[in-house]
Every structure is written in structure tokens, then in C-alpha cells.
Amino acid sequence: MARGERGVTPQSEDFSAWYNELVIKAELVERGPAKGTMIIRPYGYRIWEFIQSELDARIKETGHQNAYFPLFIPESYLRREAEHVEGFAPELAVVTHAGGKELEEPLVVRPTSETIIGEMMAKWISSYRDLPLLLNQWANIVRWELRPRMFLRTTEFLWQEGHTAHVDEDDAMRETMLALDFYTEVAQDVAAIPVVPGEKTPGERFAGAVRTYSLEAMMRDGRALQAGTSHYLGTNFAKAFDIQFTSEAGKLEFCHTTSWGMSTRMIGGVVMTHGDDKGLVLPPRIAPYQVVLVPIGRDADAERATAAARELAGRLRAAGQRPHVDERANLSPGFKFNDWEMRGVPVRLELGARELAAGTVVLALRLGEGKQTIPLETAPEQIARVLEDFQAFLFRRASEFRESMTRSVDSWAEFAEVVAVGWARAFHCGLPECEDEIKALTTATPRCIPLEGEPETGTCIRCDRPSAYGKRILFGRSY
């Protein structure tokens, strides 16, 4: 595989190799010793912390409370919801020995927590006055992966999982959509990833859910990444775990529950939405360093430049920005430029003797041609604007890219062509066997029934039966 100038296969040549190499080279992640596990390195973890704090604020604002449930779930719990255990059984990691002995009942390492939280909800809920019960937890999750891919499919990952219980379907559905809303905000406003919120077709539903909703984001190779899901679970888990309440009318009823999650997979989404041949491109709101300052020159010049860089960094920090002065003595400015480009820092400032004498500094943006010289004096305000514009630009660019790669199609030939490189809006009959056939022929699957799609009917793109869902649905290849 040919290496590009940054020591990474160019994106344009082999997207998958580009991704796998870049996430390691940029120090976001490292492969762990156990199959499919990952080490999230500080540069990657910081991105996660920004996503976390934005999401956690929204979760709390809307009345949810954080809690923590055990990692180990008795195997018998999973079996209580038939579809659920069927969906997760192949991915489970099982503890059979502990404290030097074989356990009487094996413990499953949580692949998701509906069952153990359901068991506790049954204990805590007795009256309508206890509802809604709005819980969330930040936790690690284990699902055994045979074909791991850093951030996207790993044996262990981090996420938050919301779990709520309600008096009826209406209230539970409001909650399901509320979660989808704040995921949309975090994806779009924070990570600059445009998403299509929609409902999953029955074949793509979460194991045990009545309805599953997701955000679908288009990566730069035209594939879809599911960037967050929200499930209306009906009374399925309530019945399996006996989550009942006495209604205002004094009747014993089953709760309607929901669950929803967003994970470290979002970091992979950021890489694949914005990155290019030169490496990462990070949206300022989640960039560990928004501005890197590179002092230029030798000896006394270098010292003056470094002092000026530190001073400017202090002013940027005071203005709420995240600057980093690259003081590595043994590396050339050119090496540093490339290094920070590869690591996706939005703004680079070069501080040399000539500029400093003139009271200026050179600014280079991670995307776009050329450099500009700006006055040191007003640098903080000017850079604040540049960062805001860059954030907006990334979102706009990704939206335009997605639009240019999405087409409404009405013939099978066109469908196959479009889903080979992007997304197709098409009619579908809703039959699982027809979905399976489409997948076998094109590797594309229904991504979602978009919430915002126009009401429209027609005939199935594959089998010509009348369309289901009342609108076109989105097809594409996925991660």
C-alpha cells in the first residue's frame, strides 16, 4: 500500500487503510492486547470528554439523573427477554471463575443494561408518582467483535445509556424522540456531523425494541455510520422484569420503557466525516488543541519566538481558547506543521522574527489555501471568529457532501449504482426477505425511514410491490 506524505495511505486511495492507519498515527487510539479491545489515548479521550460534557449537560437539563449499575449481569437475566438474548448471545463475554472458584451461575459482562436496570426499576417503582423514572449511566460495554475496527466496532467501548420508565406509550415516545433530539444537537452542533434522524425498519431494530430510531451520518467514503440510537421498548422489558405501577385510577399497569445510547464510535465518525489525505480535521468545539503555536528561528530568535508564543497562548487561553505551544527543540518547523496538520488542529500560528518585529503572526487554517498575517494585538478576537467560521464550514461542507452523494432513485439499475458510492432515497415494500435480497446483491441496507421525508408512495425499488412506510427510505452501505 502506498504511503502518502504523512506516512498514511491516502484517503482517496484506500479509505479503510487510511482510517486504520490514521487513528493510530494521530495518537487517538492503540490496539489493546485482548482481541478487539482499544486503548483510547489522551488525544482521542479528550475528544470524548468534550462530547461527554455536552451530552451530559443536555441529559441533566432534561431531568435525567446519572447512576451506575453493575458490570456483571447474571446470565439468567438476559434470558428473560427472548429477542434480547437471541440478539446478544453471540457477542457475550462470560465470567465463569472468580475469587479462585468456579461460579454457580456464570456472569455476563454487560453488552447493554436493559435487563439489570429493568430488575431494579421493578424494585423502585410502585406508583404513578414514581414516574417517569429517568436514568442515565456512563459506562463501558463489552460485545465480542470478530472483525474489530477502532472506535467503530470494538470488543469494549464507552458510552452513555439512558433508561427510562413511563406511564404510557405517549410519554415514552416523547422521551424516545427527546433523546434523538439531543443526540442530533450534539452530532451537528458539537461534532459538526450532519445527521438524518429516522426510524429503523423492523429488520434493523434493537433486540427487544418495539421501535428503534437512529441518526445516520455519511462518512467521506459514502458509507453510513449510525451515530446514536433511541428505542421505544413498549412493555417488553416491563413484562420480562415485572416493572409495574399503580395508576392514578388504582389499577396495576406495566410501564412503558425506553433506552438510548451514544458511544465512543462518535470519535470514529469525526475522523471519517472531516478527515482528508493530510490526516484528521477536528471541529474546534471538540479539538483538544484548537490553535497550535510554532515558534520559528534559531538561538536568540527561537527564544524570543517561544516567549512570544507563550505570551500569546496565555491570552488565547484567557479568551477561552485551547492553544498549545509546540516547544519540541529537536524538530523542524516543517515537521511540526505536518504533524499538527495530520493531527487535525484547526489553526496554526507561526511566530518568526520578522513577524514579531512587525507585531504580527502568521495564521494557517487546517483547510483552505494560503496563510494570512494578522496583528498580534487583536489575535484572540480574530482567532475566535476564525474558529467559529471553521466549525460552521465543516458542518456545511459535510452537509453538501452528503447531499451530493444522496439521490432519489426509481430504477434498480440506478439504485445499485448510487448505493455503491453513496445513499439512495427509494421506495421499499417493507418485506424482510426483500431487504435481505437487496443486501445480498449490493451490501446496502435500509438505513432509516427519515423523520423529515415527504409523504410519498410508489413501488418497491427491488420487487415492484407497493411501497410501505408512506415515504421513500434511505439505503446505503454501513459500518
Next chain:
Amino acid sequence: MARGERGVTPQSEDFSAWYNELVIKAELVERGPAKGTMIIRPYGYRIWEFIQSELDARIKETGHQNAYFPLFIPESYLRREAEHVEGFAPELAVVTHAGGKELEEPLVVRPTSETIIGEMMAKWISSYRDLPLLLNQWANIVRWELRPRMFLRTTEFLWQEGHTAHVDEDDAMRETMLALDFYTEVAQDVAAIPVVPGEKTPGERFAGAVRTYSLEAMMRDGRALQAGTSHYLGTNFAKAFDIQFTSEAGKLEFCHTTSWGMSTRMIGGVVMTHGDDKGLVLPPRIAPYQVVLVPIGRDADAERATAAARELAGRLRAAGQRPHVDERANLSPGFKFNDWEMRGVPVRLELGARELAAGTVVLALRLGEGKQTIPLETAPEQIARVLEDFQAFLFRRASEFRESMTRSVDSWAEFAEVVAVGWARAFHCGLPECEDEIKALTTATPRCIPLEGEPETGTCIRCDRPSAYGKRILFGRSY
């Protein structure tokens, strides 16, 4: 066991029953289904979030970076450091099956992460320029517990673990003490728990450490709780995992490493440091609700009182406080007073028709006699002062309690008497077999060699041999 007025065994009657019942009754925690596991409920988790954010800020300020390492550690890693595996082997939970198959090498669920982080440090460090490497992670930990106790000893708990690598012993020791310093700050300034920082005797060292330091806090039953530990690991793990660097002089050398942790056990420490017969007493800085507002009256009075309570809560919130209006319609004020007392809320405000007409509100403190009437107008400022004073009072009260329960002793008879109810400052010979004998006779162990103790010598409290350590050391029974 007799129940007190709050439905919990009185602290004075049976401390252990009081604790076990209270943490559940106050909704801090719930027993999990797998042996020794716990569910940290929202009220308990919020306390943890406050401790977390205070600690995380200090960790970041001092140049450490957060990362995340895998939960699963190959069994062979643990075996590389002989003392380490010996110390942890009896507590390990082991995954033997995953993805439907038996694993070739069993995976240990992390009991601590020195080994897996050591393996990665070896990969990331090559030059003195890469040092110090200052990492931290927030994670769940599993140590199989035969005698679990919520928060204090559970099969799974949450913590942060710092792991750092340095060029030499000096730098690593500075780091070891730095961690102990910010733990001291968080324990004392945030959780209002006075602590004695000190070094552990060899018999109480972390498995694999050269020197272990801890914070020892005295609970209200006179026992010691270890509230945070910091270890200088020397080159033990560096040699086991080959963490080497090329020095400035061009020589290949082993790193000196450290590790340090503070856990959800702190929540138990808060309960046992401040609680009383009525229930929890929470320091304002970590109280989920600092002020509870109870509207009083019936019908129209109740409505007016509730409206006034909401309005005041809004003003308190705007002033940076955490108020909570108890609007539960089906419960009497008296029930609510007791309930919030049991749950440890520092300040209670009662809003009745008479006070509201007079533009006042009744304030009751969680400790101390009587109530006072304060003007609604200036309530936010007045309550801010009350909360600050209450925080300081709790720390002072706990410090005085500890002092009153700690004695310098020079005879065995007095020693045995003192450690039955509190702590003894005594000389010790430093011999492990003498430590063991003291433990067998009194159940007391050396808690630490206090950093601040006066230089002093004498003869061993048990065996009359000359004292070691150059000062008196602290003995007590522990959790």
C-alpha cells in the same frame, strides 16, 4: 435490632448495622445481583460526580492527561510482576468464554491497571523527551469480595487511577507526593474529611510498590478508613514490562513509575465521618441538594407556599446553590422534614402562610438546635454564608473528634485500650511478625507513619525492641 425514629438502627447502638441500613434507606446505593456488587443510585452518584469533578480538575491542572485502557487484561501480564500477581490472585474475576467460544488465554477483569498500562508505556516511551508521562483514567475495577460492604468493599467499584513514568526516583517521588497532596485537598476541602497523610509500613504496602502512601481518616466509630493511596513503584514494573528510555547522556535506563487512586469508597467515608442517629449529614460542597424547601399549608395556602418556594429556589439556583422544592402532595411536612434529615440535606427551609405574609422563611440546619426566621429578601446571601459555615463546622467537628480519639501511648495496656475505640500513636520495632502479633491480639494494624509526626525514638509498644521509622506511628482498627 432496635430501629431508631428513622427506621434505621441508631448509630450509637450498632455502627455497622446503622451504616448498612442507612446507605440503602437514604437511596445512596442498592445491592446488585452478583455477589458484592452495588448499584450507585442517583443520590449517591451525584456525590461521586462532585468528588470526581474536583479531583479531575486538580489532575488536569497538574499536567496529567486522561486516557482509557481496556477492562480485560491477559492473565500472563499479571504474572510478570511476582508480588503483584500474588497480591491480586485471590480477588480476580476471569473471563474464560467469549463470542460463544472458550478463550485460548483467559482474560482477567482489571483489579488495577499497572500491568496493561505498563505494557503500553513501554511502547510509547523511547527518549527522556517522552518523560514524564502523566496518565490518568476513570474506570470501573473488579476485586472479588467475600465480605462485601457497600462503597467500602465491593466486587466492583469506580475510581480514578493515575499512572506515571519518570526519569528518576526524585521525579517519581515528587509525583507520588503530589497525588497525595491533591487527595488531601479533595478529602479535606471538599468532603470535609480530615486525613492523616503518611507512609504505609512494609506489611501494608501495595503489591509491587517500593513505597505506599495513604490518607487515613477516622470514622465515627473510631476506625480508620484509607481514603486514597499513592505508590512509588520504583523500577519494579518498568523491569517487568520493559519501560525503558534513552537518557540525555544516551544511556538506556529503566523508568521509575508511580500509581495512585481514589475511589467511590469516599462516599462511604462521607457517611461514616459525618452521619448520626438521624441519618446522613452531607457537606454542602458535595450535597446533591444543599437546601430543601418544604411548602406548608393546605389548599390555597399550599399553592401560595409552593409558588413562593419555586421562586426562592430560582433565586438560590441563580446564586449558584443547589435547592430542591419538595412538592410531594401526599406527604406531611413532618414526614418530609424527617426524610430530608435522614438524607443529610444541610439546610431546610419551611415556607408557611404566616412567614410568607411577613416576608420571611424558617431555616433549620441539619445539625444544631432550633430554627431561625430569616428575611426572604436576603435569603440567598444568608444561606450562602450558612452553607460555608456548615462546611467548615463539619471539618472542624470531625477534626476535633479525631483528636479526642487519638492518644500517644507508651504502655501495652494503654495501647490495647486506645485502639479498641480509636487510634494510638506508638513506637514500633518495624518487624512484620510483631505487627502480626499486635493484629492478632487487638485487630489493630499500623495505619501509617504520619508525614507530619515529630522525630522521636523509643521502644516498641509490644516487644520493647528499639523503635523503627524515627517517629511514633499510627495504629488503629480499619475498614
